[in-house]
Structures are given as structure tokens and as C-alpha cells.
Amino acid sequence: MEPLKLFIGGEFVDAARHKSFATINPATEEVITSVEQSDEADVDRAVKAARAALRGPWAQFDGAKRQALLWRLGELISEHSDELALLETLDTGKTLFDSGKIEIPFAAEVFKYYAGWSTKTHGTTTSSPTALKCTLREPIGVCGIITPWNFPLMMAAWKVAPALAMGNAVVLKPAEQTPLTALKLADLSLKAGFPAGVFNVVTGFGDAGQALVDHPDVDKIAFTGSTEVGRIVMQRAAATLKRVTLELGGKSPQIIFADADLKSALRGALTGIFYNKGEVCAAGSRLFVERSIYNDVLSGLVEATAKYTLGDPREKTTRMGPLVSQEQMDRVLSYIDKGKAGGAKIAIGGNRAAHVNGGKGYFVEPTIFSAVTNEMAIAQEEIFGPVLAVIPFDNAEDALQQANASRYGLAAGIWTKDIKKALRLAQNIRAGTVWVNAYNLYDPALPFGGFKESGFGRDLGQAALEQYTETKSVWVDLS
Numbered sequence: 001m002e003p004l005k006l007f008i009g010g011e012f013v014d015a016a017r018h019k020s021f022a023t024i025n026p027a028t029e030e031v032i033t034s035v036e037q038s039d040e041a042d043v044d045r046a047v048k049a050a051r052a053a054l055r056g057p058w059a060q061f062d063g064a065k066r067q068a069l070l071w072r073l074g075e076l077i078s079e080h081s082d083e084l085a086l087l088e089t090l091d092t093g094k095t096l097f098d099s100g101k102i103e104i105p106f107a108a109e110v111f112k113y114y115a116g117w118s119t120k121t122h123g124t125t126t127s128s129p130t131a132l133k134c135t136l137r138e139p140i141g142v143c144g145i146i147t148p149w150n151f152p153l154m155m156a157a158w159k160v161a162p163a164l165a166m167g168n169a170v171v172l173k174p175a176e177q178t179p180l181t182a183l184k185l186a187d188l189s190l191k192a193g194f195p196a197g198v199f200n201v202v203t204g205f206g207d208a209g210q211a212l213v214d215h216p217d218v219d220k221i222a223f224t225g226s227t228e229v230g231r232i233v234m235q236r237a238a239a240t241l242k243r244v245t246l247e248l249g250g251k252s253p254q255i256i257f258a259d260a261d262l263k264s265a266l267r268g269a270l271t272g273i274f275y276n277k278g279e280v281c282a283a284g285s286r287l288f289v290e291r292s293i294y295n296d297v298l299s300g301l302v303e304a305t306a307k308y309t310l311g312d313p314r315e316k317t318t319r320m321g322p323l324v325s326q327e328q329m330d331r332v333l334s335y336i337d338k339g340k341a342g343g344a345k346i347a348i349g350g351n352r353a354a355h356v357n358g359g360k361g362y363f364v365e366p367t368i369f370s371a372v373t374n375e376m377a378i379a380q381e382e383i384f385g386p387v388l389a390v391i392p393f394d395n396a397e398d399a400l401q402q403a404n405a406s407r408y409g410l411a412a413g414i415w416t417k418d419i420k421k422a423l424r425l426a427q428n429i430r431a432g433t434v435w436v437n438a439y440n441l442y443d444p445a446l447p448f449g450g451f452k453e454s455g456f457g458r459d460l461g462q463a464a465l466e467q468y469t470e471t472k473s474v475w476v477d478l479s
């Protein structure tokens with residue numbers, strides 16, 4: 001692949017200091033291509049281009065025009081879905097099935113969903129004999145969007161689409177490990193006809209993200225990433241009182257009751273932890289199982305996990321690809337060691353899968369720990385890999401108490417045929433999303449985001465629109 005450039009003011013350009021970095025295929029450890037590395041000067045150029053766009057033709061676009069552009073971009077994503085899926089798979093190690101059949105189509109849907117809101121977002125009026133009082137919903141301005149490596153295009157779509165639908169201009173900083181689809185999105189935004197500077201992409205490292213957070217002319221930061229970096233973003237954004245929304249980490253509980261449909265629950269538990277190699281913010285990484293069925297569930301999980309095929313994520317037979325990077329693999333393996341040292345037992349897996357793909361790639365065996373207690377590091381800290389902790393519980397109250405005993409609150413799953421029990425738990429679990437007899441399902445119309453240290457603000461749904469508009473009150477005297 002040819003080296004890739006930054007996208008600023010509607011053009012692909014070199015970084016000011018002509019630095020670049022390699023992006024790696026985690027299945028082969030080979031370089032895919034090099035990408036320009038932004039620094040403060042490039043971020044400043046991108047912010048200036050975005051600001052200029054807000055004063056240009058974009059400001060004259062009404063909702064109907066924005067709607068047409070967003071819809072067109074959604075169509076273009078669908079038309080280029082094979083190429084986008086391949087880029088995503090090469091960059092992240094996720095299977096071609098997941099990128100091509102689930103995630104790229106979902107990104108396209110999100111653009112189409114927010115296309116519709118472009119023409120349906122408005123303020124309110126109240127009037128009296130002596131005054132007309134109304135509110136206007138205005139774009140916030142320049143939105144800095146910072147995304148992680150696990151769902152590169154999808155996470156970008158969740159934020160870029162509502163930002164553009166509401167008339168903002170965007171500077172996107174994708175994760176250093178996975179810049180490819182963001183740059184392809186830039187190309188498609190040109191084809192769709194967005195005016196120059198409305199959408200910009202600055203590839204690079206954390207310092208480029210930091211420059212965006214610190215920039216005095218950025219009005220809002222929408223961040224998805226780790227809780228650790230989220231905390232820094234919030235602190236730094238205070239200097240300029242930027243609007244901030246944070247979608248952060250999780251350690252989400254799944255709860256299986258003895259009265260559940262066990263076949264579905266097992267499937268839900270497995271995809272809950274092993275989808276995208278466990279590199280999922282909402283991964284159901286703590287599995288609570290009612291004590292009377294604990295052994296049956298554990299053996300069912302082990303039996304199904306033994307059938308997972310690891311390999312090149314482009315192969316149809318591959319169920320699980322490599323982790324995104326050497327760093328992530330090392331991190332996951334160190335948590336597995338911590339689990340063992342802390343007294344948990346490996347039910348299956350527990351090693352680097354060193355013989356897969358000719359010995360190349362960052363493959364880790366899907367791993368299940370039993371004999372876990374909720375206080376252990378592997379039950380409290382986000383591992384972000386294919387590692388499941390299975391923990392017994394005695395009754396609904398115990399399950400609830402253990403599920404909530406976490407600093408995170410992103411998602412939860414409940415498996416039972418007893419609707420009252422399910423709904424009582426759903427009301428009391430402190431998490432932004434609760435799935436009942438399902439897991440890991442998303443709808444562009446359903447908000448997603450965290451409680452507690454999983455962050456605040458919501459992506460998706462009507463809820464996200466609030467976060468990309470300012471409300472202005474106008475009072476017109478009629479007396």
C-alpha cells in the first residue's frame with residue numbers, strides 16, 4: 001500500500017515535520033504501510049481548517065443539505081464495504097466476517113440514521129401576549145474526536161455522524177494502531193461532497209490527541225478510549241472549559257440464573273467475551289453463574305471454547321484473530337499470569353497461541369478462569385482480551401451486589417426466564433446498557449455509554465444530539 005497522508009482542509013497533505021510511522025498487520029507482524037505523524041503544528045492546521053469551514057459554505061447548508069450529504073456518505077461506506085472491511089481486518093486483526101458483515105455495515109447505518117436527524121432537530125417556542133420566546137439548537141463549533149483501536153470506523157461513525165448532522169466541523173484523531181479506515185472515510189467524505197475543512201483527519205500518537213484537547217479553538221472533545229486517558233482528557237480540557245464526553249472502559253457482568261435457557265446463555269456468554277478477541281469495551285468479562293449450575297455452565301463453556309479456531313482473520317474458517325498489537329498481547333498475558341498467581345484456576349487456554357499462522361502474529365488462546373472471586377485483579381481490572389472470569393453466586397441479591405461491586409458501569413447481561421427477576425435486576429444494575437437474554441447488540445437509535453468510571457455522555461440515538469449542539473434562548477419583545 002502507498003504511504004498515507006493527513007487529511008486537512010479537503011486535501012491529503014504531509015505532516016509539517018515530515019515524520020511518519022508504520023501501521024502493522026497484527027496477524028503477520030508485517031508493515032502494512034506508513035502514515036504521516038501529526039504534531040501540534042498539524043493539529044493547529046486542522047483546527048484552523050475546521051474553523052474556516054464553519055465560516056464558509058457549510059454554515060449556509062440547511063438540514064436538508066446536510067441530510068443528503070450524510071446519507072450519501074452512508075451509501076458510499078456500503079459501496080466500499082469490501083475495501084473498508086479488508087483495511088479494518090488488516091489493521092486490527094478482527095475477522096473479515098466481523099468487519100465486513102457487522103461493523104462496516106453498522107457504520108453506514110449510523111450515518112444514515114443521523115442523516116435523518118439533520119432535518120428533525122429543532123428548538124422549542126413559548127409565547128405570551130408580550131413576548132415570543134424560543135430556543136435555537138446551534139452547532140457547538142469545532143469538535144475534536146479521539147478514537148480507540150478496537151472498532152476504528154464504527155467508533156468514528158458514532159461521533160462524526162451526529163457532529164456533522166448538527167452542523168459542526170470535525171478533527172478526528174484515530175488510534176495510532178489503526179489509522180487506515182479513518183483516512184478512507186476522509187476520501188469518501190470528499191466523494192460525498194462535504195465542503196473542504198468540514199471533516200479532517202490527523203493521524204498520530206497520543207501527543208496529537210493531547211494537542212487537540214489543549215487547543216484553545218477546539219470547542220468540544222468526544223473521546224472513546226481507556227479510563228486512564230479519559231481522566232487526563234477531562235483534566236486538560238478544564239483549562240479551556242471544553243465540552244467533554246467520555247466513553248471509557250468496562251468490566252461488564254453477565255449473570256446466568258439456573259432458570260435461563262442455557263443454550264442461549266452459553267452462546268451469549270461466549271460471544272460476550274470472545275467477540276473481537278475480547279477487545280470490546282462492553283465485553284462481558286465477569287460471568288456470574290448461579291451456584292447450582294456453575295459446573296455445568298463451566299464445562300459447556302470449555303467445550304465450546306475448545307472449538308474456537310484461531311488464524312489469519314481473512315480466512316473464512318477463522319473464528320478469532322490476533323490481538324491488535326504486541327503491547328496488547330503482553331498486557332493480556334500479564335493479566336493471565338496475575339490470575340494464576342492470585343489463585344484462580346485456568347479452565348482452558350492461558351497461553352500465547354504460538355503455533356498459529358506459522359508462528360507469526362499476536363495470538364492469545366481464548367481463556368477461561370474458574371475459582372475466581374470478584375475481588376481479584378482479573379475480576380476488577382479491564383483486561384481487554386479474550387479472558388473470562390467465571391464466578392458463582394447464591395441468589396439474585398448476591399448477583400446484584402457482586403455485579404455492582406466494580407468501578408466501571410458500562411454494560412450488563414441477564415439470563416433468566418423469570419421476567420420479574422430480570423427487570424428488577426435491570427433497574428438496579430448500575431450500567432449504561434442492560435441486555436436481557438441477549439448480549440452485545442446495538443441499534444443506531446439506542447444510546448450507548450457509561451455509568452461511574454465508564455464515562456459520561458451517550459453515543460447513538462437522539463441522546464447524542466444534545467452533545468453536539470448548544471442551546472440558545474431568544475427573547476423577542478412584542479409589547
Ligand code: NAP
Nearest residue numbers: 148149174175176205206209210225226229247248249281
Ligand atoms: P487509549 O490508549 O485511551 O487511546 C484512545 C485514544 O486516545 C487514542 O487515539 C490515543 O492515541 C489517544 N490518546 C492517548 N493519550 C492521549 C492524551 N494524553 N490526550 C488525548 N488523547 C490521547 O485507548 P486504546 O488503548 O486505544 O483503546 C482501548 C480502551 O478504549 C479500552 O479501555 C476500552 O474499554 C476503551 N473503549 C471504550 C469504548 C466505549 O464506548 N466505552 C469503546 C471502545 C473502547 P494513541 O493511539 O496514539 O495512543
Ligand code: MG
Nearest residue numbers: 149175176177
Ligand atoms: Mg493506546
